[in-house]
Amino acid sequence: xxxxxxxxxxxxxxxxxxDILKRFPYASKVACERYGEIFNRxxxxxxxxxxxxxxxxxxxHKGMVLPTPKQYAIGxxxxxxxxxxxxxxxxxxxxxxxxxxxxxxxVLFINYEDFIEDMHASLEQHNGQAxxxxxxxxxxxLALDPVTNFTDExxxxxxxxxxxxxxxxxxxxxxxxxxxxxxxQNCVIxxxxxxxxxxSALEHKAPNIEKRLNAIIDLQQAGWQIGLxxxxxxxxKEYKKEYTELFxxxxxxxxxxxxxxxxxGSFRLPKAYFRKVEKLYPDEKLFSAPMEExxxxxxxxxxxxxxxxxxxxxxxxQHIPAEKFFPCHETV
Amino acid sequence: MRHLFCALxxxxxxxxxxxxxxxxxxxxxxxxxxxxxxTISLAITGIGKLNAAAAVTYHxxxxxxxxxxxxxxxxxxxxxxxxxxxACLINxxxxxxxxTTWYPQILFxxxxxxxxxxxxxxxxxxxxxxxxxxxxxxxxxxxLRLGTAExxxxxxxxxxxxxxxxxxxxxxxxxxxxxKHKTTIEQVLEALRPLAExxxxxxxxxxxxxxxxxxxxxxxxxxxxxxxxxRQWTVRFxxxxxxxxxxxxxxxxxxxxxxxxxxxxxxxxxxx
Numbered sequence: 286x287x288x289x290x291x292x293x294x295x296x297x298x299x300x301x302x303x304d305i306l307k308r309f310p311y312a313s314k315v316a317c318e319r320y321g322e323i324f325n326r327x328x329x330x331x332x333x334x335x336x337x338x339x340x341x342x343x344x345x346h347k348g349m350v351l352p353t354p355k356q357y358a359i360g361x362x363x364x365x366x367x368x369x370x371x372x373x374x375x376x377x378x379x380x381x382x383x384x385x386x387x388x389x390x391x392v393l394f395i396n397y398e399d400f401i402e403d404m405h406a407s408l409e410q411h412n413g414q415a416x417x418x419x420x421x422x423x424x425x426x427l428a429l430d431p432v433t434n435f436t437d438e439x440x441x442x443x444x445x446x447x448x449x450x451x452x453x454x455x456x457x458x459x460x461x462x463x464x465x466x467x468x469x470q471n472c473v474i475x476x477x478x479x480x481x482x483x484x485s486a487l488e489h490k491a492p493n494i495e496k497r498l499n500a501i502i503d504l505q506q507a508g509w510q511i512g513l514x515x516x517x518x519x520x521x522k523e524y525k526k527e528y529t530e531l532f533x534x535x536x537x538x539x540x541x542x543x544x545x546x547x548x549x550g551s552f553r554l555p556k557a558y559f560r561k562v563e564k565l566y567p568d569e570k571l572f573s574a575p576m577e578e579x580x581x582x583x584x585x586x587x588x589x590x591x592x593x594x595x596x597x598x599x600x601x602x603q604h605i606p607a608e609k610f611f612p613c614h615e616t617v
Numbered sequence: 618m619r620h621l622f623c624a625l626x627x628x629x630x631x632x633x634x635x636x637x638x639x640x641x642x643x644x645x646x647x648x649x650x651x652x653x654x655x656t657i658s659l660a661i662t663g664i665g666k667l668n669a670a671a672a673v674t675y676h677x678x679x680x681x682x683x684x685x686x687x688x689x690x691x692x693x694x695x696x697x698x699x700x701x702x703x704a705c706l707i708n709x710x711x712x713x714x715x716x717t718t719w720y721p722q723i724l725f726x727x728x729x730x731x732x733x734x735x736x737x738x739x740x741x742x743x744x745x746x747x748x749x750x751x752x753x754x755x756x757x758x759x760x761l762r763l764g765t766a767e768x769x770x771x772x773x774x775x776x777x778x779x780x781x782x783x784x785x786x787x788x789x790x791x792x793x794x795x796x797k798h799k800t801t802i803e804q805v806l807e808a809l810r811p812l813a814e815x816x817x818x819x820x821x822x823x824x825x826x827x828x829x830x831x832x833x834x835x836x837x838x839x840x841x842x843x844x845x846x847x848r849q850w851t852v853r854f855x856x857x858x859x860x861x862x863x864x865x866x867x868x869x870x871x872x873x874x875x876x877x878x879x880x881x882x883x884x885x886x887x888x889x
Contacts, residue, residue, distance in 0.1 A: 289708065289723065289731075313731045315708050315720065323720045326766065332819065333767040333812050337724040486888040521887040563845070567819060570887050573849035573880070 289313045289339035291323055291390075296344045301395040301434075305342065308432055312340075319343070324371070324388045332565045334389035335376055345369075345394035349403040353419055359473075359512070359546040359611045361417040361450065365407055369394050369435055370424035375456060376489040378571050379517050382423065384558025391429070397438045404442060408449050421454025421475070428457040436462045443471050452512065456491045458500040468508035473545045475512030476501055478535065480527035483519045487571060494531070501539050510545040515601075516613055517552035518593050520574055520585050528597055536604040547605050549597055550613030553584030619687040619806050620676060621659040622669065624752045627788035628692050629661050631796035644679045647672045651680070657806075666712070666736055666755025673759040685816040687809045688769040690756040691802060693776035693791050694734065697744035701781050702794055704801045705748060707771040709733035712754035719757050722767045725808035729801060734773060744779045768813055772805055774798055823847035825860055835869035843869065846876040853883065 290312045296302050297316065306314065317323060320343035353364035371392040372382055383389075394400070408416050420426045420439075430436055436453070443451050450471040463474065479487065481494050492500075501511050513535065521527065552571075554562065556578060563572040577586045584590060594612060602610055621636075623629040629650075632638070636657050638650035650659040658680055662672035669690070676682065699705065706729040710719045713735050723731060733747040736754035753771045760769045774794045777783040826844055829835075835843060850859045859876060866872045 288726075291720070313708060313723075315731075315733065317709075317718070317720065322718055326720075328761050328764070329722065329766045330816065333724060333765070333816065334722065336812075339722075482888045519887060520885065522884045523886070565819065567823075567848045568852060570852050573852045574885050574887070575881055 287312050287340045287391075288337060289315060291315045291317045291320065291339060291341040293317055293320060293341075293343045296342060296395055299395055301397070302342050304434075305340075305393070305395070305432060309340075317341075320392050324386070324390060324392055326387060329387050330565075331383050331386065331389045338372065339390045341390050341392045342395055343392055344396045345399065349400045350407050350418070353417075356550075356613050357419070357548075359417065359452065359548060360608075361415045363407075363411045363414060363416040364419065365404075365416065366419040366422045367400055367404070368423035369397060369400060369420070369439075370429065370433065372423070373425045374428040375425060375491040377456075377491060378487045378489070378562075378566060378569050379519065379552055379554075381554055381558050383565060384554060384561045391424075393429075393433055397435075401439065401442050404449065405446075408446055411448075413448055415448055415450065417450045417452065419452045419454065421452070425455050425457050426453035427455040427459045427463075427474075430457070430459045430462050434462070437466075440466065440469065440472060444469050447471055454514065456488065456497060458492045458496050460500050460504055463509060464503060464507050468510075470510060473510045473512045474501075474504055475514050475546070475548075477514040477516070478531060479515075479517075479519050480524075480531040482527060483521060487519065494534075498535065498538060505540050505543050511539065511543060512545050513547045515547070515549035515597060518549055518597060519552055519571070520589050520593060524593060525596055528593075529600060532597075532600045532604070541604050544605060544609060546609050546611055547601055548611040548613060549594065549601070551585055551590045551593055553582050556581050556583050559583040618655070618680070618682060619657045619689065619809075620680070620682060621657070621802075622662055622672060622676070622688070622690045622752075622756055623659065624662050624664050624669065624692050624750075625788075625791065626661055627791040628795055629659055631792055631799065632659060632691065632802070635796075635799045641679070644675070647675050649676060649679060662752060662756070665751050666738070666753075669752035669755035670759040673756055673763070677763050682763055684763065684765055685813055685820055686764055686768065687806060687813050688756075688760040688764050689802070689805065689809075690753055690760075690771040691795065692750060692752065692773055693786070693794055694748040694750040694773035695741070695744060695777045695783060696732070696748045696775050697746050697779055699730070699732070699748070699775045699778060701775055701778060702797060703775045704729045704798045705732040705734075705773050705775065706730070706805065707732060707734045707748070707753060707773060709747075710753045710757050710771065711735045711747075712758075713737045717754070717758075719754070719761070721757065721770050723770070724767050724812065725805075727805060727808060729772065729805070732773075734771065740783075748773050748775070765816060768809055768816070770805065770809070772798075772802060823851060829872065830869075833866065833869040833872055835873075839869050839873055842873050843876075846873060846880065849880055850876060853880065853885070 641649045648661040660676045662669045708731040
C-alpha cells in the first residue's frame with residue numbers, strides 16, 4: 286500500500302516512528318528535515334499523487350489544537366479541532382483537502398503527547414466547562430487507526446477528563462481498536478453519509494454505505510456514542526428520493542435513542558479550493574452542478590441549498606429530537 | 618513528449634542509437650537530438666549543474682516542451698557500496714553547496730533501487746552512503762519550473778564505488794553501463810506514460826474552444842469562463858454538440874450567457 290515513507294530527522298528515533306516503520310518493511314525510507322520540503326512544494330499534482338501516496342512521519346511544532354468555527358458546534362460552547370494526520374486514504378471528490386494541500390501524501394504527526402498536552406491546556410482554560418475536540422477535519426479519524434494507533438493513544442485522555450468530548454469523524458470501518466476497549470460516553474464516532482448512488486459516484490475508495498451502517502450497529506451494540514453527519518449534502522435531480530431512502534435505511538437500522546448528534550450542511554468550498562479541484566478533475570460532474578459564488582465561496586444556488594436543507598431537516602427531525610440536531614448554517 | 622538529459626556524449630550515445638535519434642543541427646548551444654516522430658528527445662548538457670540547468674532551459678525553448686512532458690536525467694554516478702551497474706531512481710537530491718533538497722516523486726512500480734543523491738560542484742573524492750554526481754540538482758531544479766514534479770526523474774547507473782574507484786572508468790565503460798540498462802530506461806519511461814497521459818487529458822483544451830475564440834471576441838476572463846462552460850457541457854451532455862444548438866450569437870459574452878442558461882435549465886444528475 287505505502288511504498289515510500291519520508292521521515293523527519295527530529296522524530297526518526299521516536300518509539301512511535303520505529304513502531305510504524307516496522308509495519309512497512311518493504312517501503313523505501315527517505316530521511317527529510319521538515320515535512321514541508323515534500324508536502325508544500327509547488328509543481329506537484331494532487332491527482333497524480335493520489336494514485337500512490339507516500340507516508341510522511343513528522344513532528345507538529347505548533348497549532349496543535351485550534352478553535353473550530355462556531356457553525357460546526359454540536360452542543361458545546363468551547364470547540365477545538367486537531368489533526369494528527371493530513372490527508373485521507375479515501376478519495377472523495379467533494380473533499381476540500383484536494384484544494385487545500387499541494388500534495389496527496391499522508392502526513393502523520395507522531396508527537397501525540399504534544400497534542401494531548403495542548404488539549405489539556407485548552408481544557409484548563411475553560412475551568413471545568415464542556416469542551417469539544419474534533420478530529421477528522423484534515424483526515425479520516427479511523428481509516429489508518431490500525432497503523433497510527435490514534436484511538437488507543439488519545440482515548441485515555443478523554444477517559445480521565447469527562448468534561449472533554451472527542452468527535453471522531455469518519456467513513457471508515459476500522460473500529461477494531463474501539464471495539465476492544467470499554468466505551469466512554471464522551472467520545473462520539475461520527476459517520477459521514479451520502480446516498481448510495483452519490484457515494485458510489487463521489488466517495489472513491491471509501492467503504493460503502495452498508496459497511497458503514499454495519500460498523501455503526503457494532504459500535505452501538507458495544508455501547509459507543511454515534512453521530513450522523515450529512516455534510517456535504519449533494520444535489521442531484523432525484524435528491525429527495527435518494528436522501529429519503531438513505532434516512533429511512535439509517536434510522537430503521539440504528540438505535541436512534543443512542544445517537545449523540547446529527548448535523549448537515551450543503552456542499553460548498555472556498556472559491557480558490559473549488560477552482561483548483563475543478564482544474565484537477567475537469568471531467569467530474571459535481572463541478573458542473575448549478576453553483577454560485579457568494580462571499581468568496583462556491584456552492585449550490587441559494588434556492589437549491591435552502592430546498593435541500595429544509596427537506597432533509599424535515600425528515601431528520603422526525604427521527605431525532607431537536608436538541609440533537611445541528612444544521613450547519615453557513616452561507617454558500 | 619519525453620526528454621532525456623545526459624551530461625556526457627558517452628552517456629548519450631547508447632540512447633541516441635537505441636531510440637534512433639537524429640541531431641537537430643539548427644540548435645548549436647547544446648547538442649539536441651530527436652526521434653523522427655518527435656516523441657522523444659535528448660540533450661547533452663555537459664558537466665556540472667549550471668550546464669544541466671541551462672540545457673534544460675535551452676531544450677524547453679528550442680522544442681517548446683509542455684508541463685505534461687516527461688523529463689529524465691540519465692547518467693552514471695558513484696556510491697560507497699552499491700554494486701557497479703546497479704540502476705537507481707533518485708528519491709532525494711541534495712545540492713551540496715546550497716544544502717537545498719528536492720524529493721522526486723516515484724509514483725510507479727519499478728525494479729530500480731531508489732536512492733538519495735548529492736550533487737557536488739566539483740568531482741567528489743570521498744564515497745558516501747548516497748550517490749553523487751554533478752548535474753542532478755541543476756537539472757531537477759530547472760525542470761521543476763517547466764514540468765510537473767511527478768514526471769521529472771533522475772536515473773543513475775552506479776559506475777564506481779569504494780572497491781572499484783572512479784580512476785578505472787572510461788568512456789567505453791560508461792557506454793556499456795548505460796547500454797545495459799536500455800530496457801530499464803524504457804520501463805521507467807513506460808511507467809511514466811499513463812501519468813503524463815492523465816495530465817494531458819486534464820489540461821486539454823475543451824472541444825470548440827479554439828474555434829469559438831477565433832470566431833468571437835472574448836476578454837481574458839470571458840475566455841476562462843467559456844472554457845469552464847464548455848467543459849461542464851461536455852461532462853453533462855457528452856453526446857450533444859453545444860454548437861448545433863446556438864444561433865444568432867453576436868459576441869463572446871452572449872455566447873457564454875447562452876451556454877450558461879442552457880446548463881442552468883437542464884436537469885442535473887450526478888450519477889448515471
